[in-house]
Structure formats: structure tokens, C-alpha cells
Amino acid sequence: MSVLLRPEPIAITRPDTPAPKPILQMRGVCKGYGSGVTRTEVVNNINLNIREGEFLAVVGFSGSGKTTFTQLVAGLIKPDRGTITMEGEPVTAPSPDRGLVFQNYSLLPWLTVRGNIALSVNSVFKDWSAEERRDHVERFIDMVGLSHAAHRRPHELSGGMRQRTSLARTLAMKPKMLLLDEPLSALDALTRSQLGDEILKIWEEERQTCLMITNDVDEAILMADRIVPLNPGPSASLGPAFTVGIDRPRNTTELNDSEHFKSLRNAVTNYLVAVRQKARNTEQAATKHLKFRLPDIKPEDLTRKGRAIYNRPPR
Amino acid sequence: MNWRGNLLRFCEVAGLPIFEPFVRLAAGEDKKEQFVGIAKFVLLPIVAIALFLGFWAAAANTVVTDSAKLPSPKATWDAGAQLIAMHFDQKEADRLAKQEKLGEAVQYMAEAKAYERAAAKTTGAKQESLTAKSVSLKKRAVAAVNFEASSAPTFIDQIWTSVGTVFFGFLLATVVAVPLGVLCGMSPWFNAALTPFIQIFKPVSPLAWLPLAFIVIMWYYAGYAAGETFFNKAFLISATTVCLCSLWPTLVNTTLGVASVDKDFINVADVLRLSWTQRLFKIILPASLPLMFAGMRISLGVGWMVLIAADMLAQNPGLGKFVWDEFQNGSELTYARIAFSVIVIGMIGLVLDRIMIFFRNLVSFGNPAPA
Numbered sequence: 001m002s003v004l005l006r007p008e009p010i011a012i013t014r015p016d017t018p019a020p021k022p023i024l025q026m027r028g029v030c031k032g033y034g035s036g037v038t039r040t041e042v043v044n045n046i047n048l049n050i051r052e053g054e055f056l057a058v059v060g061f062s063g064s065g066k067t068t069f070t071q072l073v074a075g076l077i078k079p080d081r082g083t084i085t086m087e088g089e090p091v092t093a094p095s096p097d098r099g100l101v102f103q104n105y106s107l108l109p110w111l112t113v114r115g116n117i118a119l120s121v122n123s124v125f126k127d128w129s130a131e132e133r134r135d136h137v138e139r140f141i142d143m144v145g146l147s148h149a150a151h152r153r154p155h156e157l158s159g160g161m162r163q164r165t166s167l168a169r170t171l172a173m174k175p176k177m178l179l180l181d182e183p184l185s186a187l188d189a190l191t192r193s194q195l196g197d198e199i200l201k202i203w204e205e206e207r208q209t210c211l212m213i214t215n216d217v218d219e220a221i222l223m224a225d226r227i228v229p230l231n232p233g234p235s236a237s238l239g240p241a242f243t244v245g246i247d248r249p250r251n252t253t254e255l256n257d258s259e260h261f262k263s264l265r266n267a268v269t270n271y272l273v274a275v276r277q278k279a280r281n282t283e284q285a286a287t288k289h290l291k292f293r294l295p296d297i298k299p300e301d302l303t304r305k306g307r308a309i310y311n312r313p314p315r
Numbered sequence: 316m317n318w319r320g321n322l323l324r325f326c327e328v329a330g331l332p333i334f335e336p337f338v339r340l341a342a343g344e345d346k347k348e349q350f351v352g353i354a355k356f357v358l359l360p361i362v363a364i365a366l367f368l369g370f371w372a373a374a375a376n377t378v379v380t381d382s383a384k385l386p387s388p389k390a391t392w393d394a395g396a397q398l399i400a401m402h403f404d405q406k407e408a409d410r411l412a413k414q415e416k417l418g419e420a421v422q423y424m425a426e427a428k429a430y431e432r433a434a435a436k437t438t439g440a441k442q443e444s445l446t447a448k449s450v451s452l453k454k455r456a457v458a459a460v461n462f463e464a465s466s467a468p469t470f471i472d473q474i475w476t477s478v479g480t481v482f483f484g485f486l487l488a489t490v491v492a493v494p495l496g497v498l499c500g501m502s503p504w505f506n507a508a509l510t511p512f513i514q515i516f517k518p519v520s521p522l523a524w525l526p527l528a529f530i531v532i533m534w535y536y537a538g539y540a541a542g543e544t545f546f547n548k549a550f551l552i553s554a555t556t557v558c559l560c561s562l563w564p565t566l567v568n569t570t571l572g573v574a575s576v577d578k579d580f581i582n583v584a585d586v587l588r589l590s591w592t593q594r595l596f597k598i599i600l601p602a603s604l605p606l607m608f609a610g611m612r613i614s615l616g617v618g619w620m621v622l623i624a625a626d627m628l629a630q631n632p633g634l635g636k637f638v639w640d641e642f643q644n645g646s647e648l649t650y651a652r653i654a655f656s657v658i659v660i661g662m663i664g665l666v667l668d669r670i671m672i673f674f675r676n677l678v679s680f681g682n683p684a685p686a
Contacts, residue, residue: 094582108601
């Protein structure tokens with residue numbers, strides 16, 4: 001991939017420490033569906049190092065293969081080519097070490113908040129005593145602020161509360177690495193920023209390695225240490241990483257006025273838009289010979305005159 | 316949660332919207348809205364039923380043949396009341412007969428005791444004959460205590476027999492269909508193997524099954540006299556027929572429910588590395604319960620329909636046999652009684668359906684089906 005738009009050089013305010021060793025490595029990972037002529041490559045030649053203790057955000061448009069990417073990292077699907085290793089061990093199956101927070105919560109509707117969290121605790125920490133497990137569950141219910149709703153079932157919760165439950169369920173497994181698959185995209189704007197702040201707060205306490213997949217550049221800059229753009233698919237690959245050199249704890253209001261934040265946002269956004277434009281141009285060039293001359297037709301107004309439509313609320 | 320919330324939730328889960336306006340009215344909610352609800356769910360059905368009864372009465376005056384006429388609603392009601400009264404009269408008579416026998420038993424026992432005491436005082440042949448008398452009296456006492464009135468089953472007895480038969484058949488069907496459905500849903504290979512059977516046997520009428528069920532039961536019970544076996548033959552034939560017909564909806568729906576468990580739930584199970592049994596009992600079965608119960612609801616409905624026909628043919632003492640016997644007897648009350656049993660059969664079917672809706676809604680969280 002040729003360089004389309006390089007971000008302006010950004011001063012890194014973080015003290016220069018030797019880069020921690022990668023906890024998860026992806027080498028030349030490819031995944032596609034179908035076979036023969038109907039085959040589509042969803043992700044192509046993905047190379048990525050996730051360092052221990054860092055918060056990495058992968059940003060991409062919808063439909064650019066984000067979900068496939070997450071499922072690959074989680075081990076829910078196997079790559080066609082390439083390798084994924086975690087701490088030197090190849091990733092072949094899902095594991096509680098890589099805790100996945102699902103985009104649409106995936107809470108079990110027949111279990112309460114407590115039951116959902118307890119299911120994961122009970123299946124991951126089989127050798128703990130019943131009391132230890134119970135305390136552990138309660139601690140994580142408390143952490144996401146759902147003590148008052150622990151006995152409720154998912155259908156009695158708001159979207160934000162469901163995502164908190166899902167987050168608590170994953171955190172309670174004590175994963176070595178947290179995978180957030182568009183954790184906020186199904187929420188309304190207000191809940192989204194609030195829950196984003198909370199995820200960040202919890203992360204700052206635990207300092208777990210965290211990989212977040214998102215379509216929101218602002219969210220990525222606010223939360224992540226590094227941002228990797230996912231070039232729009234088909235056959236998506238990863239773009240160059242952008243380092244977010246903003247000190248923690250970060251504050252949304254302050255960030256909005258920061259020049260650094262603005263330039264970084266512009267750089268990431270411009271990069272993504274430019275890559276998409278290039279992909280479209282290539283696609284158009286490939287289908288150029290199919291161009292038709294459109295017929296010269298104008299739509300005609302078929303509404304009957306004198307019949308007004310009132311926008312009355314239905315009774 | 317307060318009483319109102321609980322009652323409203325019960326109405327929703329039990330599929331009884333008819334009571335909802337009353338609960339809300341009692342709680343002092345907006346009156347006008349509740350009266351609209353009452354008009355819709357109570358008054359309108361009453362008007363519709365009244366209209367139907369009017370048509371029925373008119374038809375009863377028109378449909379008249381030489382030997383019989385269509386019973387009017389009044390005649391049907393009277394016949395029903397008479398059937399129920401007959402049941403209680405019969406039970407009362409049985410109770411009296413039983414009491415009389417018990418009295419006899421006490422008397423026999425007292426006499427036997429007297430003979431025993433007399434025997435204790437004597438020796439030799441006399442003692443033996445006295446003891447023999449005492450023993451024979453004791454035997455008669457035991458026979459009297461065990462006396463069961465052998466009157467013909469009344470209408471209400473037959474209702475219970477029918478309900479028992481349908482539940483037994485339905486239970487058999489569930490025990491067979493649910494595990495098979497789970498296997499079909501989990502293994503496409505197993506499903507492919509079973510699909511031809513499902514497709515071919517599903518549309519078969521109960522009347523075609525019945526002779527085959529008859530042969531199998533007869534073979535199994537060959538050499539036993541009536542009353543020696545745990546189950547009555549006719550009962551078992553009816554129940555088997557019900558089972559064979561009501562198997563399919565449960566089987567098909569369970570397969571569908573298990574095969575269409577949300578992919579996300581399977582992902583959760585994968586991430587948690589659940590074992591096969593944990594996955595089955597903690598994820599797949601709970602997730603497929605709503606569809607399973609929807610299938611069982613259809614099964615029970617089919618079973619109840621099939622049962623009436625099976626009872627008629629197998630001569631199992633149930634509602635079907637009652638209808639058939641009445642038709643054969645041809646008394647003055649025949650058609651009124653049959654009309655009454657038609658209504659009773661319908662109402663029992665309704666109750667069975669409600670029960671299954673209740674169970675289905677109980678296991679489908681946040682997504683209760685409209686009744």
C-alpha cells in the first residue's frame with residue numbers, strides 16, 4: 001500500500017520507554033468466504049503487534065471487515081493463511097484469555113445480570129470455592145454499577161446497562177487481553193460517551209491489554225494509545241499506526257479544544273476517506289466498460305391535486 | 316413489585332388479556348381506556364356469542380327430519396345439566412353402596428372375632444370347624460371392604476379418562492420427540508437421516524395409525540386377560556395413536572429451535588469453553604425452549620383432536636366413545652348430548668391451549684407471544 005496521506009509529525013509527550021514485548025502477534029493473516037469465482041477476501045495480509053498493557057484501537061468504516069477481524073483475534077474463526085500467536089502460542093480456538101465484549105451484548109435472556117456474570121465466572125474459575133466465586137461476581141456487578149439491577153433479566157435493562165453487564169461478564173473472567181467489538185455503537189450518543197468514560201476508567205485501574213474495534217475516530221483517540229486504521233474491504237488490510245500521545249487521564253472537554261487532538265482526528269479521518277476513495281476509483285476503473293447511457297427521463301408528479309396530506313399523529 | 320404489576324404480568328404471560336382492563340380498573344387507572352378494553356374483550360365476545368345462539372336456535376327450528384331434529388341451545392343446556400346431575404347422583408349411589416358394604420364388613424369381622432374366641436375355649440375337631448368359619452367370615456369382610464361400585468362411567472368420568480389419555484399420549488410424544496429433535500437440531504446428518512420419516516409420517520391421519528397401534532398392543536398384551544395388565548388395552552391404543560400423531564409438531568419445532576440458536580450464544584459458549592453437556596443444558600436448551608413449547612402447544616392441540624376419533628374407534632372409555640355410543644343409542648336426548656359434548660370438547664381444548672401458552676410465555680423472556 002502506497003502512502004496516501006501521512007499524518008503530520010506529532011510530538012510524543014510520553015517518556016521514551018523501551019517498547020514492551022507483544023502479547024499478540026498477527027502475521028500475514030488472510031480470511032475469505034466462498035470458493036472459486038464467488039470467493040471474496042474479507043481481510044487480507046494483516047500484520048499487527050499488540051503490546052502488553054496497551055490500548056489499541058482499530059478504526060474502520062462499517063462493512064470493512066471489522067467483525068471478521070475481531071472474530072479472528074478471538075479465535076472464533078480460523079485464518080485461511082497466516083498465523084495469530086498469543087504469548088508465543090498459536091491461537092486456534094476461543095479462550096477466556098481473550099475476553100470478548102460483543103457488539104450486541106449477547107446476554108443470555110433467561111439469566112439475570114448476576115446469572116450471566118456467574119455463568120462465565122463458574123465456567124472459568126472451576127476450582128474456586130463457591131463463596132469465592134460469589135464474591136467475585138458481586139465485585140464485578142458493583143464495578144459496573146449494577147448492584148441495584150443484579151436480579152433483573154436483560155429485557156428489563158436499557159442498552160447501556162446491557163453493555164455494562166456484558167462488560168462485567170467479560171472482565172470477571174480476568175482475561176489477559178480485552179477485545180471490545182464496537183462496544184458502544186449500539187448505544188445512543190449520551191450513553192455512549194458516559195459508558196466510554198467508564199470503560200476508560202476501569203481500564204486505567206486494571207491496565208489490561210485492550211483491543212477496541214470501532215467506527216468512531218473521536219472515541220478511538222479518546223481511549224487508545226495507538227490507532228490502526230482498517231483499510232476498507234473487500235480484502236481489508238491494516239494501514240499505518242497512529243500514536244496518540246495524549247496524557248492520561250483524558251478529559252473530553254479539554255480534548256475538544258486541543259490542537260493535537262484536532263490534527264490527529266483530521267489525519268486519521270483523511271487517511272480513511274482517501275483510502276476509501278482510492279478503493280472506489282479502482283473498482284470503478286474495473287467496471288468502466290459496463291457504463292451505459294442513461295435514458296433521458298424525468299420523474300412525473302403523480303399526486304392528485306387538491307388532496308392534502310396532513311401529518312396528524314395517529315390516534 | 317406491587318400486586319398490580321404482578322397481576323398484569325400474569326395476564327400477559329398466561330395470555331389472558333381479558334382480565335387486564337379489570338386489573339387496571341381496580342388499580343384506579345384511566346377509566347375510559349379500561350372501559351374500551353372491557354368493551355373489546357368482554358362485551359363484544361358476549362354479543363357475538365348471543366348472535367350465534369340466536370342463529371343456532373333459528374337453525375334448530377328449521378333442521379328437522381322425521382326421526383330427529385337439531386337440538387336447540389336450551390335443549391343442549393338441559394341435556395348437559397342432566398348429564399352432570401346424573402354424575403353426582405351416580406357418585407352418591409356408589410358412595411351409599413360402599414358404605415353399606417363397609418357396614419357389612421364390620422359385622423363379618425365381629426362375627427369372626429366371636430368364632431375365634433369360641434374356638435380358643437374348645438379343642439379338637441370343634442376348634443378346627445370354628446376357626447374355619449372365622450377365616451371364611453374374615454375373607455368375606457375383606458371382599459366387602461374392597462368392593463368397588465361397577466356402575467357405567469358417567470359423562471364427567473369420561474372427560475377425565477379422555478384428559479388422562481391425551482396427557483399420557485402427549486407425554487409419550489414429548490419424551491420421544493424432544494430428544495430426537497435436539498439430536499436433529501444439533502447434527503445435520505442425523506436430521507438428514509430422519510427427514511424422510513418426518514415428511515412421510517407427519518400428514519398421516521390418526522384413523523390410519525390406529526389399526527397398526529391396535530396390532531402392536533394386541534401382540535404385546537397377548538395372553539393377558541382384561542384387568543390383568545397395568546394399562547387398559549383400549550387406553551393404550553388411544554394413547555399410542557395420540558402419541559404418533561402429536562409427535563411431529565414437537566419434533567419439527569424442537570429441531571428448528573435447536574438449529575436456530577442465536578450464533579452469538581454459541582460464541583459465548585465457545586469463549587467460555589463450555590463442555591458439551593454444559594453447552595447443551597446451559598445454552599442450547601434454554602435458548603430453544605420457546606420454540607419447543609410452541610411445538611408442544613400444537614402437539615397437544617393435535618393430540619386432543621385425534622383423541623376423540625381414536626376413542627371412537629378403540630372404544631376407550633372417553634368422550635369419543637361417549638359421542639359414538641350416544642349416536643348408536645339414538646334416544647330422544649342423543650343429539651342434545653352430542654351437542655353438549657362438542658362444546659365441552661372445545662372448552663377443554665381451549666384450556667389445554669391456554670396451559671401451553673402459559674408455559675411457552677414463561678420461558679420466552681421479554682418476548683411473550685400474543686395469545
